[in-house]
Amino acid sequence: MKASEFEDKVWEIEGIRVVLRCPDNHQVENYDYQNAANQTMLLTEWLNVRVLPKLKDVEVQVISGNGEQPHGRSLLRTIRASYAKE
Numbered sequence: 001m002k003a004s005e006f007e008d009k010v011w012e013i014e015g016i017r018v019v020l021r022c023p024d025n026h027q028v029e030n031y032d033y034q035n036a037a038n039q040t041m042l043l044t045e046w047l048n049v050r051v052l053p054k055l056k057d058v059e060v061q062v063i064s065g066n067g068e069q070p071h072g073r074s075l076l077r078t079i080r081a082s083y084a085k086e
Helices: 003-014 043-055 076-081
Strands: 017-021 059-063
Touching: 003 017, 003 043, 043 059, 043 076
Parallel strands: none
Antiparallel strands: 017 059
């Protein structure tokens, strides 16, 4: 799947914005999860278990609702909530 499709798929399933640091058409493995990760999972754990194994050597950044990179110890619930409109 293209990197841009991977980013969209993660947003669709996880409700988390990721940006891959590679060309949009760069091929990565399919993000083949059906359900979102547990909301109490830490960001670093989620990246290590679900995201990074699909990307090989591609750099990834998580972007929270305020446009910043959340800390690795942030809960997925907190990151997802950051996108909510006030």
